[in-house]
Amino acid sequence: MTDRCIILVSNLPPQTTEQTIKDAFVIFGDLADIKMKMDRNQALIEFNYESDAEAAIDNMDGAEIFGQTIYCTFATKGNLVDKTKPVWDGNLN
Template identity: 40%
Template sequence: MASTAKKADKRALYVGGLDKQVTEHTLFTAFVPFGPIKGVQVAMDYSTHRSKGFGFVEFIDELDARAAIDNMDESELFGRTLRVSIAKPDRPKLGSNKPVWAEADEAMDSTSGPTEDVAKDA
């Protein structure tokens, strides 16, 4: 029986424990000694425009990613201890992105009977 779960890309790393002042450039600079990097992303708080304390680094080669984990996990950056591991794939989202009350409003609109214009014509 085939599994439908996504396998983790062993080139993509989760980096936790980041200081709020860490930028994508800072993260890139810290990890590039281990090999060519495909992309870097720091999770940002939209209201403060500062780091949420974690990010992702994707290497071109899996062996470089492994070297980065071996060397950077539990190391320090800006006085904070980093947690570096293989990034887990996104979990499939169940259900709708609409809030329950929006669906309830739509249901009420479609079952509330005739509109005022229809009632006048009767």
């Protein structure tokens, strides 16, 4: 399994469930795992094959779930970092 089998789905509507994700993405291939990160309106989807992940991105990036546009990309360390949290919350004095 490579990192290229894991995609990040972002801008998910609050009512999105794991079943919603499964129903929308299983048509592209077998899903090895789904991790919901609804505090950030995201999901990580792991496919068994890179070609399935690529097909999901090609077909679902810009698609709508519950009337809201979603974005799909390969998951990387850079896009998994929560950029809304401060890197440093200590005092420099």
